[in-house]
Amino acid sequence: MQSYTVSELLSQDIAFNEVEIKGWVRTFRANRFIALNDGSTINNIQCVVDFEKFDEDLLKRITTGAAIHIIGDLVESQGKGQSVEIQVKSLEILGDSDPDTYPIQPKKHSFEFLRENAHLRTRTNTFSAVMRLRSALSFAIHKYFNEHGFYYMHAPIITGSDAEGAGEMFKVTSLDHNNLPTNGNGKVDYSKDFFGKETNLTVSGQLEAETYAMSLGKVYTFGPTFRAENSNTSRHLAEFWMIEPEVAFMDLAGNMDLAEDFMKYVIKHILDNNSEDLEFLDRRQQDEDKRKPQAERNGMTLIDKLKFVTDNHFKRVSYTEAIDILRNCKPNKKKKFKYLINEWGTDLQSEHERFLVEKHFKCPVILFDYPANIKAFYMRLNEDGKTVRAMDILFPGIGEIVGGAQREERLEVLKEKMAAIDIPEEELWWYLDLRKFGTAVHSGFGLGFERLVMFVTGMNNIRDVIPYPRTPQNAEF
Numbered sequence: 001m002q003s004y005t006v007s008e009l010l011s012q013d014i015a016f017n018e019v020e021i022k023g024w025v026r027t028f029r030a031n032r033f034i035a036l037n038d039g040s041t042i043n044n045i046q047c048v049v050d051f052e053k054f055d056e057d058l059l060k061r062i063t064t065g066a067a068i069h070i071i072g073d074l075v076e077s078q079g080k081g082q083s084v085e086i087q088v089k090s091l092e093i094l095g096d097s098d099p100d101t102y103p104i105q106p107k108k109h110s111f112e113f114l115r116e117n118a119h120l121r122t123r124t125n126t127f128s129a130v131m132r133l134r135s136a137l138s139f140a141i142h143k144y145f146n147e148h149g150f151y152y153m154h155a156p157i158i159t160g161s162d163a164e165g166a167g168e169m170f171k172v173t174s175l176d177h178n179n180l181p182t183n184g185n186g187k188v189d190y191s192k193d194f195f196g197k198e199t200n201l202t203v204s205g206q207l208e209a210e211t212y213a214m215s216l217g218k219v220y221t222f223g224p225t226f227r228a229e230n231s232n233t234s235r236h237l238a239e240f241w242m243i244e245p246e247v248a249f250m251d252l253a254g255n256m257d258l259a260e261d262f263m264k265y266v267i268k269h270i271l272d273n274n275s276e277d278l279e280f281l282d283r284r285q286q287d288e289d290k291r292k293p294q295a296e297r298n299g300m301t302l303i304d305k306l307k308f309v310t311d312n313h314f315k316r317v318s319y320t321e322a323i324d325i326l327r328n329c330k331p332n333k334k335k336k337f338k339y340l341i342n343e344w345g346t347d348l349q350s351e352h353e354r355f356l357v358e359k360h361f362k363c364p365v366i367l368f369d370y371p372a373n374i375k376a377f378y379m380r381l382n383e384d385g386k387t388v389r390a391m392d393i394l395f396p397g398i399g400e401i402v403g404g405a406q407r408e409e410r411l412e413v414l415k416e417k418m419a420a421i422d423i424p425e426e427e428l429w430w431y432l433d434l435r436k437f438g439t440a441v442h443s444g445f446g447l448g449f450e451r452l453v454m455f456v457t458g459m460n461n462i463r464d465v466i467p468y469p470r471t472p473q474n475a476e477f
């Protein structure tokens with residue numbers, strides 16, 4: 001007799017025979033039908049118990065959430081709704097679950113409630129589907145880069161430079177907070193700290209990835225990044241995962257081509273390989289939509305939205321063109337935007353990004369050539385002296401999903417830009433070295449992994465696509 005997963009048993013490849021299975025009870029109906037799930041698929045296997053053959057006390061312990069071990073015969077199902085089922089011959093309770101206190105009842109729970117029970121929420125259909133898709137997406141990402149000649153680089157998580165400027169940082173220290181060593185002018189003396197200097201959690205692996213691109217050619221990072229911004233939105237986390245490819249001898253146009261090809265590939269991988277979970281989430285979203293007022297409904301089903309990305313060219317638009325469109329659009333003229341667009345040079349908010357994607361172009365958009373002063377110091381200055389070779393990819397429902405650039409490869413220009421915002425050269429001496437020894441055009445981008453998972457699963461809150469979200473005032477689990 002062999003042990004199987006639910007997924008294997010439902011795959012139709014198993015001979016009708018005696019089988020063994022372990023899992024958690026989802027429901028137990030009519031003292032007869034157990035719906036059993038083990039996480040291997042969104043579907044449950046039906047296990048049929050002949051209650052006359054089992055002890056009453058044992059049957060009472062088959063409750064929602066209990067872990068059980070079953071041996072029985074796999075047979076063609078007598079009932080509707082499933083192809084096969086198990087006729088139970090022996091049943092053992094591995095772990096009881098008190099039905100009065102088990103939080104995950106077989107009914108609809110709010111996402112807020114499930115966030116408070118994040119340790120159990122993957123026992124629901126929605127969260128198990130989301131997290132299986134998260135896993136599949138991360139596999140697809142590694143597969144893409146592996147097939148395209150990239151090396152996976154592990155950028156450090158503790159960093160001694162805080163020059164990226166991407167956001168507020170979390171300090172890393174082993175000093176005793178109640179007894180901080182100070183120097184003459186009353187400031188903390190970090191030379192006494194663990195690393196002998198101030199250190200932080202990284203906000204991006206880009207600068208380190210650049211050093212590897214300038215020797216290994218094509219590299220990517222995929223790791224956790226940390227930002228201590230106090231932005232309590234449905235699209236921001238204090239700890240999130242980022243994918244950052246970086247390529248030598250590639251310009252901004254190549255960067256856009258790479259990003260578009262990569263995004264299409266990973267989404268297509270999910271469409272081709274994860275249809276069960278996707279179809280479940282697609283139905284969920286359609287049900288939810290029916291309950292919303294017309295104006296708030298998603299125009300497209302989840303699966304249509306994914307195909308829309310894989311089948312359409314991403315529209316490439318310069319920042320300057322985008323500002324013209326936004327300045328003259330209805331919501332701006334009628335003062336419907338929270339932040340009105342008046343002049344060239346203002347930063348775009350997510351309401352503007354979403355207008356461009358969802359209302360104006362109606363397709364994914366790549367904005368490029370942004371004003372230098374709203375972008376990071378390392379971006380390549382254009383000949384006009386006021387814009388940089390930056391690019392952001394905007395997706396429907398999400399806004400910015402990717403941010404990237406061609407990097408400034410000219411030593412003197414880079415030094416000037418650093419001086420202008422007071423970044424000491426000593427701090428980034430190694431970054432400047434890349435421009436001294438064999439400098440070359442190079443580019444890369446950063447994809448926010450959770451924003452991709454949101455897009456692919458149709459989940460509206462970023463807290464629901466990472467196992468244990470870290471946000472202001474919240475680090476439970």
Ligand code: 4AD
Pocket residue numbers: 166203204205206227235236237238240242244245400401402403404405444445446447448449450451
């Ligand atoms: O645009 P960002 O800040 O770019 C960088 O960090 C560059 N170093 C990337 C590069 O060129 N290698 O961040 C990149 C992406 C954003 O487009 C967004 O998808 C995501 O990271 N992101 C966040 N996701 C969740 N929570 C946050 N607080 C995020 N901040 C950025």
Ligand code: MG
Pocket residue numbers: 400402403
């Ligand atoms: Mg950005």
